[in-house]
Each structure stands twice: as C-alpha cells, then as structure tokens.
Amino acid sequence: CEAPIFSAVEKGFFKEEGLDVSLVKCEWANYKDVLALGGFDITHHLIMYFLKPIEQGLDVKFTAGIHMGCLRVQAGTKGNIHTVQDLRGKRIGVPGMGTPPFIFANRVLGANGIDASKDVTWRVFPAGELGLALDKGEVDAVADSEPIGSLLLADGKVRNVADQAKDAPYKDEYCCAVIVNG
Known part of the structure; x- marks a missing residue:
C-alpha cells in the first residue's frame, strides 16, 4: 500500500506538482x-481502519x-471449507478485533446470513502468524490483508x-484512500 508514496517522493513527482513533501x-x-492531531497532514490507508474512530469523532476526511x-x-487447503x-x-x-480483515470478514459473513457474533469463533494472532495458526490447527480459516x-x-x-x-460487491470498492486531517 505504501510503496507509491515512497516511489513518488524518490522520483520527485510531488516536487513536479509544486509540493514540498516530507515523510x-x-x-x-x-x-x-497523530493524523487527527496534525502530526502529519495527509496519508493513505485502509478505509475500514478509520470507520469506527470517525464514528467516535475522529476529524479526518x-x-x-x-x-x-x-x-x-481464506481457508486452509487441508480443510473442508470451500x-x-x-x-x-x-x-x-x-x-485483531476491529481490524480491516475482521471488518471485511464480518461483512462477508453477514451478507451470507451468518451472525459473526454467534456463528463463528474469532481468534486473534499477529498477522504474520496466521498461517502458523492454520498449520497448527488453531483456526479453520483466516481473514487477512496484503x-x-x-x-x-x-x-x-x-x-x-x-x-x-474478485468477489462482488467488494471488487468495486476501494480498500485504501487518501486521508487528510480535518
């Protein structure tokens, strides 16, 4: 997600547009x-990461x-989830609970008549250990990001x-957006 920002700075794209940018x-x-308090002015990030904080008063656009x-x-290839x-x-x-993968999974489950608060069990692992949790049989599926x-x-x-x-209706939605402090 962040690679375009670094590339744009390194290649001088912001300067070409008259912008003085510092990372x-x-x-x-x-x-x-930090964004809301003016520690930086603009970023891009997963939209879902900001939804609850905005609902609670975070001043960003x-x-x-x-x-x-x-x-x-995703489900483990050794299991029977298809x-x-x-x-x-x-x-x-x-x-993590409330993370974009968690929110996405909740949307997918709800759209398919599955109550995410009752019909599945959530287990939290560091993102880099989700595959290990599958390997060890601690979970049957994972919700993740790139x-x-x-x-x-x-x-x-x-x-x-x-x-x-790839899947409708999600394939027509942005996952990341440019976000500025309010």
Missing part, C-alpha cells in the same frame, strides 16, 4: 491520532480512493473463500 515516521498504534482488493477470507457458508461454526483467525494473503496462497497453505479483489 513522517509514525507508530502504528498512534497512527490515527477521505479525499480519493487509491486501490482495491487487499482483503481476503464457501462462506462452510465457515458457520468454525474458528477464524484475525490480526501481503499475508498472497504469501499464504503462494505457499499453498490456503484457498480463497472471499476475495475483495
């Missing part, structure tokens, strides 16, 4: 607050969509059950 390092846990399709729900309906009663690993989803596919550990890049 600001920020800790992930404080990202939203979405100005443009960046790209689509970085969220997935469709969203097969997730009912299963354990789903996520990188690059984790592609890495798990390339390793042959998972199959896609829901893919924001």
Whole structure:
C-alpha cells in the first residue's frame, strides 16, 4: 500500500506538482491520532481502519480512493471449507478485533446470513502468524490483508473463500484512500 508514496517522493513527482513533501515516521498504534492531531497532514490507508474512530469523532476526511482488493477470507487447503457458508461454526483467525480483515470478514459473513457474533469463533494472532495458526490447527480459516494473503496462497497453505479483489460487491470498492486531517 505504501510503496507509491515512497516511489513518488524518490522520483520527485510531488516536487513536479509544486509540493514540498516530507515523510513522517509514525507508530502504528498512534497512527490515527497523530493524523487527527496534525502530526502529519495527509496519508493513505485502509478505509475500514478509520470507520469506527470517525464514528467516535475522529476529524479526518477521505479525499480519493487509491486501490482495491487487499482483503481476503481464506481457508486452509487441508480443510473442508470451500464457501462462506462452510465457515458457520468454525474458528477464524484475525490480526485483531476491529481490524480491516475482521471488518471485511464480518461483512462477508453477514451478507451470507451468518451472525459473526454467534456463528463463528474469532481468534486473534499477529498477522504474520496466521498461517502458523492454520498449520497448527488453531483456526479453520483466516481473514487477512496484503501481503499475508498472497504469501499464504503462494505457499499453498490456503484457498480463497472471499476475495475483495474478485468477489462482488467488494471488487468495486476501494480498500485504501487518501486521508487528510480535518
């Protein structure tokens, strides 16, 4: 997601447009607050990451969509989960409650008549350990974002059950947007 910003700075694209840009390092846990408090003026990030904070008063604005399709729900290739309906009663690993993969999985489940608060069990693991959780049988499926989803596919550990890049209606939605402080 962030590669275009670094590339644009390195290649001088911002300067060509008359913009004096400096990159600001920020800790992930404080990202939203630092933006809202003016620690930096503009960024791009996963839209879902900002929805709850905006609902709670975070003063930021979405100005443009960046790209689509970085969220997935995936099941282990050794299991018998092939469709969203097969997730009912299963354990789903996520990188955190309230994270974009968790929100995406909730949307997918709800759209398929599965109550995400009752019909599945959520298990939290660091994003980089979701594949290990599948390997160890601690979860039956995972909800993840890039690059984790592609890495798990390339390793042959998972199959896609829901893919924001390919499945309607999600394939027509932006996952990341340009966001400015209010």
